[in-house]
Amino acid sequence: MRHINSKTGLFCVIGDPIEHSLSPIMHNSVFEKLNLNYVYLAFKIKKEELEDAVKAFRILAHGFNVTIPHKVSIINYLDEISKEAELIGAVNTVKVYKNKLIGYNTDGIGAIKALEEKTSIEGKKIVIAGAGGASRAIVFQLALRDCEITLVNRTYKKAVYLAKEVDEKLNKKIKTEELSKLKEIIKNADIFINTTSVGMYPNTNETLLLAEDIPEKIVVMDIVYNPLKTRLLKEAEKAGAKTIDGLGMFVYQGAEALRIWLGIEPPVDVMRNAVLKALVGS
Numbered sequence: 588m589r590h591i592n593s594k595t596g597l598f599c600v601i602g603d604p605i606e607h608s609l610s611p612i613m614h615n616s617v618f619e620k621l622n623l624n625y626v627y628l629a630f631k632i633k634k635e636e637l638e639d640a641v642k643a644f645r646i647l648a649h650g651f652n653v654t655i656p657h658k659v660s661i662i663n664y665l666d667e668i669s670k671e672a673e674l675i676g677a678v679n680t681v682k683v684y685k686n687k688l689i690g691y692n693t694d695g696i697g698a699i700k701a702l703e704e705k706t707s708i709e710g711k712k713i714v715i716a717g718a719g720g721a722s723r724a725i726v727f728q729l730a731l732r733d734c735e736i737t738l739v740n741r742t743y744k745k746a747v748y749l750a751k752e753v754d755e756k757l758n759k760k761i762k763t764e765e766l767s768k769l770k771e772i773i774k775n776a777d778i779f780i781n782t783t784s785v786g787m788y789p790n791t792n793e794t795l796l797l798a799e800d801i802p803e804k805i806v807v808m809d810i811v812y813n814p815l816k817t818r819l820l821k822e823a824e825k826a827g828a829k830t831i832d833g834l835g836m837f838v839y840q841g842a843e844a845l846r847i848w849l850g851i852e853p854p855v856d857v858m859r860n861a862v863l864k865a866l867v868g869s
């Protein structure tokens with residue numbers, strides 16, 4: 588059992604809502620395992636409180652994670668941001684270093700690490716559903732690699748805007764299609780990534796694809812981790828396809844944050860088990 592004392596350092600996550608965040612359980616499992624004198628808490632911070640909260644954390648914390656709805660607006664209060672965070676236009680990790688606040692985005696790296704555990708990326712045809720915040724992080728990270736990306740989204744305009752932005756910033760062409768074309772274009776893809784909230788608790792019966800639409804040779808990744816086995820992943824299993832659940836991305840984005848904050852090599856198995864236990868117990 589770790590003891591909190593007058594030298595205990597603070598990390599935290601800020602967002603609204605925040606009470607269901609599994610980040611405290613994940614990060615505290617690391618501090619416990621490695622016997623590091625830090626604690627990780629969650630703070631519910633409303634939009635209008637963000638500026639004051641950041642001022643306080645500059646003094647109080649070693650670093651913090653940022654989640655909905657602050658991932659974009661936080662940039663206004665930081666001193667520097669990484670190349671990735673600048674490309675993505677969002678920050679999920681802040682390091683307090685020598686009185687400076689430096690913003691990073693580890694979501695895309697987390698997703699790619701989870702993907703690369705099961706398959707290679709180079710030369711692959713990747714279809715991504717969704718054009719929201721999570722999609723931006725993954726699309727920009729993948730756009731830096733040698734792969735062919737097709738983006739589909741319910742609001743087609745948003746997919747087109749994102750593709751245009753990637754082209755402008757990285758000179759990389761991304762195809763876009765209407766969501767209704769997904770069944771058709773998936774036939775020719777190697778990897779499908781769902782970044783939409785379709786299938787997330789409480790709408791667990793929803794899926795963008797059924798087993799009959801999913802080719803056997805494809806790898807299907809869902810970034811939703813509540814539930815861990817989404818309807819989409821069940822359908823993909825039925826079709827005989829390889830599946831990747833949302834736990835990997837969550838754990839790896841957290842591991843990358845710990846590397847940035849503390850320069851440690853995080854025990855990802857400990858992190859995964861802590862989150863898994865919390866998910867099963869919830």
Ligand code: ATR
Pocket residue numbers: 716717718719720721722740741742743745782783784785
């Ligand atoms: P996040 O930060 O998790 O990516 P977000 O920015 O709100 O969240 O994006 C949610 C994504 O899920 C969007 O691509 C959204 O599509 P729209 O751009 O059309 O809103 C997608 N999404 C949410 N519910 C959906 C549904 N029922 N069917 C299809 N797409 C859906």
